[in-house]
Amino acid sequence: MYGILTSPCPRAPLLRALPSPSARAFPRTLAFPARPLPRGLRLTPPHAAAEASAAATALGGLLASPLSTLEAALRGLNLAPLRAPVAAAMSAAVRWLGVYREVLLVGVLLSWFPNIPWDRQPFSALRDLCDPFLALCREVMPPVFGRKLDLSPLVAFMAIDIIIMILRPQPRM
Numbered sequence: 001m002y003g004i005l006t007s008p009c010p011r012a013p014l015l016r017a018l019p020s021p022s023a024r025a026f027p028r029t030l031a032f033p034a035r036p037l038p039r040g041l042r043l044t045p046p047h048a049a050a051e052a053s054a055a056a057t058a059l060g061g062l063l064a065s066p067l068s069t070l071e072a073a074l075r076g077l078n079l080a081p082l083r084a085p086v087a088a089a090m091s092a093a094v095r096w097l098g099v100y101r102e103v104l105l106v107g108v109l110l111s112w113f114p115n116i117p118w119d120r121q122p123f124s125a126l127r128d129l130c131d132p133f134l135a136l137c138r139e140v141m142p143p144v145f146g147r148k149l150d151l152s153p154l155v156a157f158m159a160i161d162i163i164i165m166i167l168r169p170q171p172r173m
Helices: 023-031 048-056 064-076 080-110 125-141 152-167
Strands: none
Touching: 080 125, 080 152, 125 152
16 A cells, blocks of 8 residues: 555644745735726737747747746836836936046046146046046057057947937937
């Protein structure tokens, strides 16, 4: 009657009942109240599943389940409470990048004058702010004409402007 894989004694008693009270409350804390969709709107368009399966087939089926799982998880998230803080953080980042762009412009303009004492304040602080980012941009575009013409500030300004364009909210149409 008792085989190798079975035990003659009954199951050991559990220390606590499953699921625990905190585990039972977990789905309630993550549940969002269902809101009805406006008339004429569906949760997913009918062709989205066909496009996802075609993309998964094109990729060889390697990413089929993670994409569909991620897509389902992202569609189920309620991000409305995060819109205001995220918008405030993005606005602050845009302002700081604008200030840094102006500081960078001053540093680049002052670098044209050879008699500036870069070892004294405020010039040393300006150089400490500008040089790390410009050094990173110099790796992308090194100086040309025997190190006489440095075009890295152009790359720096373009990078800052692109980041600002990405972070700045677009008006709704």
